[in-house]
Amino acid sequence: MLDECKKLDIDIYLKHQVDNISKNIDGIFVLSVNKNQSYFAKNVIMATEGHSQLSSYLWMETLGINIISPLPSLFSFNAVKSPLAGLEGVSFDASISIMGFNINISGPAIITHCGISGPAPLKLSAWAVIELYTQKYEYEISIHLYPQWNQTEIQNELMNFKST
16 A cells, blocks of 8 residues: 555655644645644545544534544444354354345354354444444344355254364
8 A cells, every 4th residue: 555655646644743634725735733834735534543422523524524423333243142052152254234234244253152243243333333323223134154054054064163
């Protein structure tokens, strides 16, 4: 990525405290940094560290950026009663989706004592953050392991993995 930035003549500044960002009359960003420097740019990427309070982002509204409330993401899917009980610690590749939404993520997952976690479920929670919030975090997930097997065959295969 750094090589691509060099090719495109993109400057990257690290460890600069941004004191203020504004736009001049020509629509160019003016960044005041480190209390005594200014930079000018047509485009700016802001890495905001994931603050959970909306008030942390309101300063960006002065730049014409529409701010939506931060929502939690990157969480495991917990189940009160899981058909996967007894398989804790078994990891597998799967295609996971949230029922009723057109979001499907494939990748590694692991069965935990309270549900399912791993890269695919975490990514799904991030991509479906708004949908999950609007459903008040009440949802059903679909875990697609092997389309050619029925539920009993899958459970037997997972139990075989667990016992080895």
